[in-house]
Amino acid sequence: MAKARTAWRCAQCSHVEVKWAGRCPECGEYGTFIEEAAERSGASSRVSMPVTRPVRLSEVRTAGDRRVPTGIDEFDRVLGGGLVRGSIVLLGGEPGIGKSTLLLQVADSLARSGKRVLYVCGEESPAQVKMRAERLACAGDIGLLPATDVTSVEAAALEDRADVLIVDSIQTMIDPDAPGTAGSVGQVRASTARLTRVAKEHGVTTLLVGHVTKEGAIAGPRVLEHMVDTVLYFEGDRDHTFRIVRAVKNRFGSISEIGVFEMAEGGLRVVANPSAALLEHRPVGASGSAVMAAMEGSRPVLVEIQALVSPSYLQMPRRLATGIELPRLLQVLAVLERHAGLTFGQQDVYVSVAGGVKISEPAADLPLALALASARRDIALPSGLASFGELGLAGEVRPVAHAAARAAEAARLGLHIIAAAPGRDTAVPGVDMRAMASVSAAVALVGG
Numbered sequence: 001m002a003k004a005r006t007a008w009r010c011a012q013c014s015h016v017e018v019k020w021a022g023r024c025p026e027c028g029e030y031g032t033f034i035e036e037a038a039e040r041s042g043a044s045s046r047v048s049m050p051v052t053r054p055v056r057l058s059e060v061r062t063a064g065d066r067r068v069p070t071g072i073d074e075f076d077r078v079l080g081g082g083l084v085r086g087s088i089v090l091l092g093g094e095p096g097i098g099k100s101t102l103l104l105q106v107a108d109s110l111a112r113s114g115k116r117v118l119y120v121c122g123e124e125s126p127a128q129v130k131m132r133a134e135r136l137a138c139a140g141d142i143g144l145l146p147a148t149d150v151t152s153v154e155a156a157a158l159e160d161r162a163d164v165l166i167v168d169s170i171q172t173m174i175d176p177d178a179p180g181t182a183g184s185v186g187q188v189r190a191s192t193a194r195l196t197r198v199a200k201e202h203g204v205t206t207l208l209v210g211h212v213t214k215e216g217a218i219a220g221p222r223v224l225e226h227m228v229d230t231v232l233y234f235e236g237d238r239d240h241t242f243r244i245v246r247a248v249k250n251r252f253g254s255i256s257e258i259g260v261f262e263m264a265e266g267g268l269r270v271v272a273n274p275s276a277a278l279l280e281h282r283p284v285g286a287s288g289s290a291v292m293a294a295m296e297g298s299r300p301v302l303v304e305i306q307a308l309v310s311p312s313y314l315q316m317p318r319r320l321a322t323g324i325e326l327p328r329l330l331q332v333l334a335v336l337e338r339h340a341g342l343t344f345g346q347q348d349v350y351v352s353v354a355g356g357v358k359i360s361e362p363a364a365d366l367p368l369a370l371a372l373a374s375a376r377r378d379i380a381l382p383s384g385l386a387s388f389g390e391l392g393l394a395g396e397v398r399p400v401a402h403a404a405a406r407a408a409e410a411a412r413l414g415l416h417i418i419a420a421a422p423g424r425d426t427a428v429p430g431v432d433m434r435a436m437a438s439v440s441a442a443v444a445l446v447g448g
């Protein structure tokens with residue numbers, strides 16, 4: 001008999017090496033190798049595959065009418081209109097962000113609409129789940145299964161004829177046929193594979209909770225993301241009341257929509273008016289604060305970008321960005337120095353997007369530049385001003401998509417002055433459109 005060999009698998013990218021290595025040659029991460037018993041040959045062929053025959057395209061039934069709304073609007077929006085029957089959804093996020101809370105609310109809403117829901121609590125006892133359910137005022141008839149063995153989960157889902165299966169969390173699941181301990185890449189992958197099979201073969205819609213490490217990776221993240229139909233992440237952090245759910249992969253819908261929630265006493269509450277909520281604590285009349293009219297999927301959302309510029313006592317002045325990518329900040333600083341005559345060489349610069357929101361749109365350049373200019377000069381921007389626009393390296397302001405929708409959302413919230421690139425479709429009633437051809441013209445708004 002061949003000697004059982006072990007393999008080392010990178011927890012980041014699943015790359016396999018025969019020996020331990022400090023740094024993964026595939027993804028470049030350090031200290032990510034985890035020992036795993038090498039898979040027995042043929043282990044993956046445990047189930048004999050039926051012979052597959054081609055189907056006529058005209059005979060294929062679509063999932064169009066099989067989408068089930070969960071009844072929680074913002075969650076349905078991210079999913080693309082609801083849960084597709086037999087699909088498998090991964091909900092990732094840091095511990096304490098609200099994954100269990102959201103899925104219990106989803107379970108309750110589905111159960112109340114007559115769906116059979118099975119909630120596998122691998123991390124908590126049924127009593128703990130019950131306490132949360134009481135806090136959330138859950139009235140639905142949800143099946144609870146305190147189990148970590150994926151075989152019992154499969155059996156219970158089929159026996160209970162579950163329409164929806166919730167597994168909290170995938171890191172607690174154990175597949176007795178797979179090597180490794182709970183939470184290891186091998187186990188997480190094997191358990192997900194088995195649950196995927198149940199989902200597809202029996203039409204059990206499955207929601208998996210996945211914990212994310214500080215670096216933002218679900219254990220064996222790439223592996224899991226490939227195996228499931230939809231991947232949703234909770235954005236923001238425990239210190240903010242706003243929780244944003246964003247799709248990073250969706251086989252059944254767009255990945256640009258976000259769902260905005262607020263953590264309250266009675267659980268997660270849908271935020272119906274995200275712009276108003278995100279601007280609620282805006283310090284009107286303070287320097288360094290600029291309102292950006294952003295687009296999140298099909299919806300315009302106003303967010304506040306804050307900047308703080310202060311004399312540096314360091315040889316290398318500090319640049320810190322929260323919610324905005326650092327390279328973006330560095331580029332905007334360079335454009336301001338070169339084309340608007342503002343100097344930051346002796347200054348520490350901090351920027352952040354209020355409410356724990358992350359913005360990756362290039363349209364953030366102009367509001368970011370305005371916040372920085374306002375902070376540098378210590379003069380507030382006009383309080384009724386919102387902006388959007390990309391900055392070119394030559395200091396020009398470039399147009400971005402959905403200008404009219406952005407301007408209209410700003411006007412709806414009482415911000416009637418809009419700074420943006422000169423464009424065609426930007427005439428919005430009640431809006432004072434200020435076409436900014438260059439960053440220097442825009443910076444004149446500070447105290448202008």
Ligand code: TYD
Binds near residue numbers: 096097098
């Ligand atoms: P939880 O959903 O357990 O987070 P996760 O499953 O992602 O680890 O809890 C999130 C946090 O929310 C927790 O610290 C307690 C808090 N919370 C509320 O503020 N209100 C509530 O109604 C509930 C249920 C939790």
Ligand code: MG
Binds near residue numbers: 100101123
């Ligand atoms: Mg939890």
